[in-house]
Amino acid sequence: MTFEDAYFKQKRLNPDSLQAFGFRTTDKGWELRKPLIDQELEARLLIDEEGNLRGQVVDVDLNEPYDTFRSPQARGTYVGQVRQAYGALLSQVAESCYEDQLFSSPQANRLANFLTQEFSDQADHPFEKYPDYLSYRITGKWYALLFPLKGEKLGLDSEKTDQIYDVVNLKVDPKDMEQLMKMEGIFPSYHMSKKSWISLVLDETLPDETVFKLVARSRSLVAPKHLRKTSEPHYWLIPANLKYYDIGAEFSANKEILWTQKASMQKGDFVAIYITAPTKAIRYLCQVLEANIPNQGYREEESIKALMRIKLLHTFMDKDFNSEILKNFGIKTVRGPRHMTDELVQAMSPYLKGK
Structure with missing residues (x-):
């Protein structure tokens, strides 16, 4: 993770706000240049069409990158001032030009939008100690639990063990379990009953259509039998x-x-x-x-x-x-x-x- 990434986690670009903040359009996206530390340094930010931000701090006199502040081991008053000034600028950009999202991965955010649009269900935080865990419920019962998880917890290959994924736990019909376990991106449920729950990795391995169908099915399985039929009014x-x-x-x-x-x-x-x-x-x-x-x-x-x-x-x-x-x-x-x-x-x- 870069120094810049920490400020834009779970953020989505609002392009309409860039010009007012001072960004100018280029053939690569949008660019902003701001002086730092009494104009000794200059922050140069570039945002591409997908909203990804790359940043650089440049020594104005030498016209060379000043990257010392990026090292956690670097100490000193000047380094601290650079970190603070550059971080303050990134915070302003994140607050003014980006919108908050619930999750880090695009697919998890698309799933959240689907649940809101299709069922008008709102996420809640079921665990006070784990604010990154979000649940969706029907009549008080979970049908989807979303959370960040290291790949090693799901038994992913060694190259991805340290990578953190957005994962969703869903309820399934036990008779479908054998077939579901054959699908890439679906795993035995993490910390829930493996007889009737599964874990899906939301990293685009499974198409949205499959994910949404499984979530809707989970909601249906959790819902009490007395709930209205689809033909009745909502x-x-x-x-x-x-x-x-x-x-x-x-x-x-x-x-x-x-x-x-x-x-x-x-x-x-x-x-x-x-x-x-x-x-x-x-x-x-x-x-x-x-x-x-x-x-x-x-x-x-x-x-x-x-x-x-x-x-x-x-x-x-x-x-x-x-x-x-x-x-x-x-x-x-x-x-x-x-x-x-x-x-x-x-x-x-x-x-x-x-x-």
Whole structure:
């Protein structure tokens, strides 16, 4: 790991922010030059199209790299000043031009995005002592546990024993175990029952399609049998920020409106709209009348690819389902679209009078 790598672990480039920070475009990507230590040195940063950053500290007078600070054994006031100044610049770039990601590997982050978009499931930290471990649950039970692991723990060849991988543990049907063990990238489960759990290395060995299918299957196996069938409506909770969109004015004019398509919502699903801070309460309960409507200029944002038509069923007082009350129904945060808990569905059942 280079000196620079430590500042950009689990980060994803936001190219739109580079110009404002001072980067200029080149035929190799984006470049930034900044003086350090009373202009005796110059930091030169180059970011390629994939967001990878390479850096160099150069002695201005000699026009030669100054790499002494990179050695952990190097000591002295001047070396310390260089490390501090260069590190401060890297921290500013990481904070201003990059976005946080949950995991180090691209495939693990794609998996996290899939779980959010497909099921609206949010990751949690199951172990206080191991903050890098993240779990995904259904009705409180794990169906996916993601964590960093050295290759030697999975019995990988000697050349990769010290390499750290993002790994996911998944539940499988025991009768499928023999066939799964023949697939490259799948191993007996690490620290879980090897009779019904497996470990997948998220290093692109397995294609996303295979990984996503196995995760969806794990979720299905963990889910209690009494959960609704896929043909029955789903119950969703989504946030809305009144600073950006006056949904109240829209509902005053029409009880049926177009709204940004969220997650995998379908016709017949119920949607509770949570107004973000400072309100922090559910204000509207709606039903989806039509989903996956192409955005043909109705919304100016190009990032919005599809819309859904929703019908207002009930308007709540802000005190009815505020953030404190929602905690009693198992809802601690509403940062993005998510499923309602069974307790919240039951509390809203008197108002669920669909079309």
